[in-house]
Every structure is written in structure tokens, then in C-alpha cells.
Amino acid sequence: MKRASKFEKVAARCWNLLNEGKPFTPIFTAGVMLLFTFTRWGEADFWPAFGTGFLIVLPFLILYFVYDFPLFLRNYLYFPLIACLMLGYQADLKLWLTAAGLYFFFTVFFWGTIYYYLRIGTTLLNFTRFWKLVLKNSDSTSGNAQEQLPKVLLLLTIWHQPLSGTAIDQNFLIGLGIFFLGLLLYTFILHRYLFDWKPAPYTARTSNAEIPEEPVSDRVVVIVIDGMRKDRFEAADTPFLDKLRKEGTEYTQMETVYPARTVVCFSSMFTGTYPSDHGITSNMVWKLGIKTESIFDSLRKINKKGKLLGIAHLVDAMGSDVETVTAVMHNDEADPNIMKRAKQIMLEQNPDFFAVQMIATDQTGHSRGVLYDEYLQKIAEADRLVEDFVSFLEENGMMKNTTLMICADHGQADGIGGHGHLDEGERFVPFFIHGPAIKKGVRIDEKHSLVSLAPTIAYLMGAPYPSHSKGPVLTGALKNSRKFSQ
Template sequence: MKKASTFEKIAARCWNLLNEGKPFTPIFVIGTMMLYHLPDVGNVHHLQLLLLSALVVLPLFAIYYVYDFPLFLRNYLWIPYVAFLIIWSFADVKLLLLAVGLYFFFTVFFWGTLYYHLRIGTTWWNFTRFWKLVLKNSDSTSGNAQEQLPKFLLLLSLWQWAYEQPSVPLGQLAVFYFAIFLFAWILHANLFDWKPKEITTYTNNVVPTTAINDKVIVIVIDGMRKDRFEQANAPFLKSLRANGTEFTQMETVYPARTVVCFTSMFTGTYPFEHGIRSNMVWKLGINVESIFDSLRKVEKKGRLLGIAHLVDSFGDDVETVTAVMHNDVADRNIIERAKLVMDEQDPDLFIVQLIATDQTGHSRGVLYDEYIQKIEEADRLIREYVEWLEAQGKLDNATIIICADHGQADGIGGHGHLDEGERYVPFFMYGSAIERGKRVDEKKSLVSVAPTIAYLLGAPYPSHSRGPVLTEAIRKKGNDENAKSDRLFTSI
């Protein structure tokens, strides 16, 4: 399987400019205005007016960049637009129709059909479903029609209105913008209340000790929604869970973006501290130690096999895989590469990211059969990999952790602002050092992953690790029943 090329890494970062809602809105609005005024592009006076009127709209660009309006908050976005129509009675119908047409062409045909066909082999007919997913998507990405439409309709209308005015009433506009800012601030202060509670202290629930395990294998099924996992026919994974320790209330971090979640999982802390706040990474690298840094302190090695996005956080600790391949072979190729990395490098910690479930959710939706089929495919591939590890003697004293980084909501499999299906993820541990048949119902957080790995491998906790070690899962000394290695995976 090919590694992600330099071009793919750069392209992935560029794509996030169009995928993340914050940068998409200004890019789309500016691009639409340029196309609308293309016939006058050679007129210097016209260009000057266009630039001057753009300055008039900058405060609103800033407000909409600072404040997301995900989930039910997006319903309130129509109020400022209706207020504009009432106050100034202005609507350039041609401009607005152009904008709506361009938006749905970009999301439904360019992104949902052409892009996914070329990248992961989705059918050319994907637009027949994708338009419904865009209308239902609740997360603050470019694919959230109910958030993007009122934003860009107001921005374009204000810009075109300012362009056509012989004299712009700046005082009125200042009052209007202040009202929108106050409106957004009040909404977020009183209604934006669903973020997970952050742990305020650093990891201190157990003192690091000598290594319990020789290896820890973490398999992250990207975007695996918890309730859909329960509905899937996944006998191997569910047997690992039944014979290990399950954490039934494992909570992801906020915002639940892949790069944010992986960074929090393997540093043990939150975006405000490690510095990765979305998939759109403006500054490469993290501000704190990772689990890979901790392992180096005790002369051990960790590797992460994942997509190009993760290089933005972990740099050379990532063994990249290309995400440009048919989705039906993506996880198969990743598992084959995982065998190769384990065989050639033999890391003490090995993290493997499976991507087909997440990609199916984004391209085809999470509430369709294709999504469950990818979970079932992951179950078969993980069984194959675990049996291969056993045959290679890599599991004699190892812990296996199976989890997702986040769930996915309805629509285009959106995730970030913790809609239904995103917040809680499957999470269970299995191995000779792990309690068998145990279920922990207390709420936990994915920031506990890094310190738990450090504890198992006898390494210091990462510098800013806040999650408590998941000691509930770790077998107490002298518990002979749990110490038995019954080769579960070969008996299913």
C-alpha cells in the first residue's frame, strides 16, 4: 500500500479550506462575487468599488468566522437575514440564485459525486442521495446547507447592497452589526451548552510503575457510531469486548474532528492545550508532549499508521497511508500495511486507523446498510490481524484497545459539534493484563488513552496529560482467573 505523497498531504490541507465551515464561508462568498462581477473585471473603477464595499462587510465576516451555528443554533441565522430584508428592502435575485446554484453544485456534484468518485470510487449516481445528506447535515462544515445558506445570502446581499449605494449609512450598519454580534453572543452564552466537561487537573490517579505489557495495540475504527456498531454483525469485536473490559460511556472530545480527537487521545489533553482545534491546522505540530515522546524517554517506540491529516499533529511518528483508493479495499490495504510495519519495525505501541467506515458515513450516510457493512468488514479484518499477531508471537504480553475517535451524525456523517451519534464511542480493552467480562458505566473521556498506554508500557505520562489512567480495566495482581490466556481470538 502506498504512503501518502507530499502532494496528498498538501492537497488534504487545502481541501480543509473548503470542508471546514469557517474558511469556506468567506472563500465561497468572495468567489461568488467575483464570478457575478466577472463581466466588469476590466473596469478599474468597478474593481475599486467592489473592494471598498467588501470592507463594509468585513465585520460580518468576522462575526460569522468567530461564531459557529451548528445543530439547532442554525435556525436562528435566518433572523439577521430577515432583518436585513425588512430594513433595507434589497434583494439581488440573480446574485442569490447564482449563489444557491453554485453552493449545491459544489456540495452535491463536485464534492458528493465527482470528488468521492475519484478519491474512493463512489458511484457516479451518488448525487441522488447526497443532496438529502447535505440538507440534513447539522455540523459546521461547508456541507451544512441550513447553516451556510443564511450566512452567505446575508453576506452577499450586504456586499452587493453596499456596492450599489452612492453613500453607505455607516452608522446604521454599525448598529446592525453590533446587534448581530450581541445576538450571536447571547445565543452562544445561553444555548451553546453541550461541550463535554474538561478535566482541570493533570493525571494523578495512579503513580507510573514498571511496564505491565510488552506491547499495546490500538485499533481506531474512524467514525464508528456506537449504536450502529451494536446493530452490526461483528462477532469478533463483540467477543473481545465480552472477554475484556468495556467502557460504556466513553466520551469523545470537542470539537469531534478526526485530527483533534487523535491529538487528544495521544497527548491526554484538550485542544486549548495541545493547539489542534480542527482538521484545518494552521500551525503544524502540537504544543505538548505526545505518548510517542513519553515512550522515547524509556527507549521504546510508538508508531501511528494513519492518513495524511495526522502528520499535521504527530509528524514523523506517523506512517502515512494514502486515502486515494477505492473504499472497498481501503481497510484491507491498511491491514496489510499494518502487518508490514509490525514485522519490520516491531513498535512497542502500534496505533492503526481504519478509515472505510468513516468514509462511507461521509459519502453515503450513516443510517444506510453500507455503513453497517463497513463495520462488519472491519470486524473480519481485525480478526485476521489479531490472529496474525498471535501467530507472530506479538500478543504474549499485550493489550489490545478497540475504539472509535468519534461517532457520526445523520446527513453527510458530520461530526464535530456532538450531534446525536457523535458524543459516545465504542471503547474496550482486551489482554492478559485486562479484567475479563467487566463493564464500566461511569463516564470517561478519550483523553485517558495516552496515560493508560503510558502506564501499561512503563513510561512517564505525557507532559500535559489530564485523563486519569483507566485502572478499572487493569487486572489486579494475584487474580489468576484473569491472567489465563485462553486464545479467545482463535476460538471464535
Template sequence: MEKAKQASSFEKIAAWCWNLLNEGKPFTPIFAAGSFLLFHLGLFEDVRFWQSFASSLLVVIPLLIIYYLYDFPLFLRNYLWIPFIAYLLMFDTVNLGLLLFAAGLYFFFTVFFWGTFYYHLRIGTSWTNFTRFWKLVLKNSDSTSGNAQEQLPKLMLVLSVWSYAFSVFYNGGTFADIAAGQLIILYAGLFIYTFILHHYLFDWKPKPIETYTDNAEVPEKGMNDKVVVIVIDGMRKERFEEADTPYLDYLRKNGTEYAKMETVYPARTVVCFSSMFTGTYPFEHGIKSNMVWRFGVRTESIFDSLRKVGKKGKMLAVAHLVDAFGKDVETFTAVMKNDVVDYKIMEKAKQIMDEQDPELFIVQLISTDQTGHSRGVLYDEYLQKIKEADHLVKDFIGHLEKSGKAENTTFIICADHGQADGIGGHGHLDEGERIVPFFMYGPTIAKGKVVEEKHSLVSIAPTLSYLLGAPFPSHSRGPVLMDAVKKGSDQ
């Protein structure tokens, strides 16, 4: 089978641009402005329109800032309609046509453009995918453009205030004619209301480890010649338990499984990978969503640690991960049919191991995650992708065994995050996201052991350092996963 092609420069730029419409925070102002402009398309030749548009934009900017800073994660989204109701009670004007137009445009964008057209061109889903996707959008829980329960009430309030201010300016009014007192009360009330919700009701975010890694000293000589980490992106733990995965079951039963391995917050792919391979959290490594404004993690990564001892690490992943780890990532294109993408990734992985022979190799499989996003996690297609991943992992490890590169190698199999209901939502740690599959297998790893104590994915980086004899990354906070190390192997 033909190997996966490398992601082109155009794809890397396109992936970054797509995140402007995919991530919830930038989507809200972009879509609100786009809806407003399209609704008033017939006024574009009127100079008064652009003057009024610019003036009313200034009025609505404080509201956009509040919604950018606070995204109302998960259960807090239930409180988003209250500010809109407050607006309706305080102001006697609402542009019902604009609101209905925006709602219709929103569902066209998410259900048809994104859920059908985009996924058909990118991964080959059916042209009838909209018949399922509309239900997934209504159930989605993460902070993306596909979260109707978050985006719709935000858009209703933003567009209502915008339309009110625009009508004042367009009809000859000035800033003096704006009901400034009412707007100040609305904005101040919204800010206080939002602040209280996020600081006193948002209590499910995992607490970061306060100290840097200190539970072990790195051996002078690495325990392993190599470590291979295979990340099955978006594999929900309970669905993994249900899937037909004989080889993965063999690895975890003959290795050490961490039954309560917790992902980080927000559980977005680039954030999770950044935390996994720096050993710390977004407040330190600086990657806080898939939308990366400043490229590169701000702390040392495991790749930096390995370079200090003359060893090489390599990651095979989608273009998004270049934003965090730069040249340490060898990309593959994500624009290919979902039925073949993981197969081609693993063919490329074999080539990298044969030709580059890194001491640390990280492989990202994406088909399971893409199936969750395009078809949902509660369907048979999702289980089928996990089953296919099982076959591919077996084939890949078999290849390493034949070439002698598995002899003193530890294998780590995990997910970066789970997936919730809806369009495979992940980000705000809904049910199905927080606890991920995680197990280790190899000659220095304890066999048949299950660790029930809760751990975090930030432990991956220091554990890799420990196994390969490299210093811990500069800001590594996770403890080394010593429960998995055979007694006597660390001597």
C-alpha cells in the first residue's frame, strides 16, 4: 500500500486557518460579523452602512471580549440564555429576521458545509452524512463551532446588541443616542455573572501537580534502547473496552495498565500532546487550544532532553502538531479517505523506523478520532476503527520484532483524550473524555499489573526520560510511572 504523503505547506496553513472556524473562541466573533454582513448584503454600496457598521462594532466589542475570555465550558453553557433574556427585558428592540438568518446560516455551516461537504472532501464520508450530523451538533459538548448549545445563545446576544446599535447609527443617531446606561448595566452584569460562574461553579477542571518531577532519579544508562508511543487519537476508554482488540488486550494484560489515567484540560489534541511530551500544563508550555497563536511550546520537551544525551526523538503526526513541536514532527497529510489513513500512517512509521532509527518514536493514529467527529462515538463505525487500530499496532510491532528493534523496547499505548457524545466532542471533560486508555509493555515493564491510583498524562515525558536515560524536561511536573517498572530493572 502507498505510504502516507507528507502534509504540504498549504495544508499546514489551511489547518491553522481552519482552526479559526473550528475553535469556539475565534468562531463567535468571526461568525457574528459574517452573519451580520451577509444579512445586510444589499446595503454594501451605501456609505452610511459602513460608517454605522464600524460604529456599532465598537459598541459590541466589550461583549465579544467577554465571550472570548470566558467560553462557558460544558455544564456552564446552560446559563448562556439568561444574558440574552436579560437583553430582551432591558431593550424593546430585536431583529428577528437577523437572528433567524444567523441560526439558519449556523446550521448550514455546521451540518452541511462542515459535517457533509468538508468531511466528504477530506476523509470521504457520505454525501448523506447530514442526516446524522445534525443530531451530533445538538448534543456536542466541547467549545468548538459545532457546539450549538454554546454558540447559538452567544450569537443571539451579540447580534441583538449589534443590530440595536447599528439601527441607531444608521438612522442618523450618534453615540449620545445609545442607551449607554442600559448597556453598561448589561455588560457589567454579564461580566460579574460570568466571573462567578467560572470561578465558583467550574469545579471539574483537574488540579495541576504543584511540584516538579521529584519521585525518581534518571539512571545513568537508559533502561531501554528505544521507546515507542502509539497514540490512538480520541479513543474513548469505555468504547475501547467494548471493541474487538485481541492484540491490544494481550499487551495490556502482559504489561502494566493505568486504569485511571487522566487527560489534561482543555482536552484538545495539540494541548494534550504538548502536555504529554513536556510533562507540564498549558499555563507553562503555552499551548492552550488547537488554535496556536504563538508557535512552539515555551518549555523544554522530551525531544530537547534527548538531544542533551545525543539521542533522537521523532513524532509522526498531523500538521497541527508542528505548531507545538516544529521540526521534531514529521507530518502526514490528513486529507485522505478515513478507511485508509491509519494504514498509510503505519506504513510511513515502518519507513521512519527502518531509515531514521530514533530512540523515541511517537505515532499518532487519527482514524478513530475522525470517525468520532464525523459519525459519532456511539455507533459501530467507531468500534470498527478501534479494531483496525488493533490490527495495525500488531502489524507494526511485528515489523519491529523482525528487524530486531523491539528487543529492548518499551511500548506505550494510549489516547490523548477520550470523546464525548455528539460530534466526538472533547475539550471540556464531559463524560467519556477525562479517563483515557493507557498501558505499557516491554521487557522492563511489570507484567499483569493494574494501577488503580489516578495519574495524569503529564507523566509521559518524565517516564520517557527515565526509560531512555535523559534529563527530565525543564518544567516536567508529572511523576515517573514507577509502578510499571520491574523491580530490579531500575538498578
């Protein structure tokens, strides 16, 4: 199994600049302006006007960088655009059409077709489906047309004013300043009173269970089927995973964290806390490395080994505790190759704690959508691969007193398998635990959070909780008759 190269790691970070909505908006707006005005670059008065336009639009660029408008909030982006036109700002129809054309070329053809063809082997006709996903996507990524287009059109209109001959005098600047303050207040009110779907976090440090003197489990194995939407998992053909959850403890209301982006979720799962503590707030990691202890640090304190097998961008958060696999391969080969490497790691390194990220389900959701048969087929394939891996562990004597956890890091919404801001299909994930120390045939319907993963692993292995862990230990799954505090 080929590991992710240094080039792939850098390329993944660069791609996140175009994938994450926050950096995409200013990058794309600037790119459109430069391309649209290309024939005027040699004019003597062009660059002063271009620079003036940038200065007057800069506050708006910052505002739209700071504030996302995900889910239904994106519907409110058209009102500032209409207000801009009603206030007399000149809109250049050719500029708008250029922006829309370049946007759909980037998202539907470059990203949705060429990029996925080269990276995971999707058909060159993928654009016939991907355009629908771009229009449906409700998360704050570059592929959310209903958020990105009204933002970009407003920004381009303001930027273009000096280039269209509008006099940038005192009256213009006062009027623009009033418009900006109105937009700022409008945005603040929307996010203050309508942005109400973020899960309430645990605030106290983990304290509901005292670490046992002797480990409950000798080994813990966590398999994360990235992007496996809960209701689609229920619809898929998964006999082995169904067997595991029926013979173990299932948490039916396991909630992911906000924002539900892969690097954020993994960071929270393995630190036991939230982005406000560990510092990872999106897949675009501006400063490498989590700011808190992880479960890997906790295990080192008791001389135990942990390893995470995953794709390149997890290195940005978890560093050397991640062994990377390349994500540049046909999607039909991705999970089989990952599980093949997982077997090698178990034989060669024999970690006490091992986490594996399976990626094909997520990649299928992103490239082909979650409401199609291909997505269910990838979940079914994951089921077979997990069964094969567990059989391998049993054959090599590695399942004795081993706790197995199966989960997703997040679900996926309908459009481009979008995830981040907890649309329907993203928030609750499959989660069940199986092993000698785990109660059999138990369903727990009380709401829990993935931040409980790290402290539960620490408890099972007799390791101290990570420094900022806030998730309670999942004591409802434990056979141990020890009295737990509430």
C-alpha cells in the first residue's frame, strides 16, 4: 500500500483552499476579476482603479470570510445583493455571466469530473450528475452554489465600481460604509438568532468514571467508515456489522461535532474535546497540530502504542501518530488497500490501540451522491472488509480481550455528500461497541457525542484521560459492575 507522499500532503492542503468555502470565496472572486479584466492590464489607469476596487471591497471580503451562510441561511444572501442593485451600484452582466460560467466550470467539470476522474477513477460523464449535487449542496464549501454565487456576485459588483467609471468620492464612500454596516448588522442578527443548530457541548472535564487500576481491555480497535450516513447504513446490506451491533452495545443517537468536517471530527474523537480546545476548525488547517493531548499521548504515558491509519490531511492535526495512505487511486481499490495495510500494521507493529479510516464510502458520497445505489454498495463493501479484517485478527490471536468500535466520523447531506454544518443526514452517525468487556444486545437511545470516544478508550486501556477531555465515558456499554458517578 503506497503511503501519501510529501507532494500529496502539500497538494491536499492546497486543494482545501479551494474546497473550503471560507478561503474559496476571496480566491475565486479575485481570480474572476483578474481574468475578466485581462485585456485592460496594460492600460495606465487600470491598476490604480483595480487597487481602489480591492480596498473598497476588502471589508466585505473579510465579512464573508468570517461568516458562513450554511443550510437555510444561504437563502438570506440574495437580499443584500438585491439591496446593492437597488442602491444604484452598477452591475456588469458580462462580469456576472463570466463568474457564473467559471464557477460551474470549476465545480461541475474541473472538480466534479476531471478531478474525481484523475483521483478516484469516476467516469468522465460524472458532470451529468454532479451539477445537481452542486445545486443541492447546503454546506459551506465551494460546491454550495446557492451560497457562493450570491456572495461572489455582490463582491464583484462592489469591486468593479472603480473599473466601470463610478466616481469614488466622499459621497460614494459614505454610502458604501452605511451599506457595509447594514450588512454587518444583518449578518450578525441572522447568525445570532437563526444559527441555532450547533450541538450543546459538554463543559466539564471527563469525571464520570475513575480510571481502573488494571486495564479493562488489552487492545482497542476503532474502524471509522468515513462519511457513512446513518439512514443509508440502515438501508445497506451489512450482515456482519449488523451482527456486531446486535451482539454488542449500540448508541442510536451518537452525535458528531460541529463543524462536521473530517479533520475536525477525528481531532475531537481522539482528544475528547471540541475545536475551541484542540484548535482544528476545518479541513483547512492553518496551524499544524492539535493544541491539546490526544489519546495517543495518554497511551504513551503508560508505555502503550497507538496508531491511526488514514489519508494525508489527518497528518495536519495528529502528526506522526498517523500513518498515511494515498488517496489517489481508483475508489474500488481504496478500502481493500487500506485494510491490507491495516493487517500489515497489526503484524509488524502490534499496536495496543489501532484506528483505521476507511474512505471509499465518503468519496462515493462526494463524487456520486448519497441517494444512489453506488453509495449503498460502498457501505456493503465496507461490511465485507471489516468482516475479513476481524477474521484476520482472530486467526492471529489478536481479538482476545479486544474491544472493537465501529462508527462514522460524520454523515452526509444530499448534495455532493456535503457535510460540515449538520444538515439532515450529517448529525447522527452509526456507533456500536463489541467485545468481552461490553454488554451484549443493548441499545442506548440517549443522546451522546463522539467526543466520548477518547475517554472511553482511555478508560478501557487504563490510561489517563487526555488533558482537555470533556466527553463522558460510555459507561452504559461496560459490563464492569463498578459504580460510576453521573
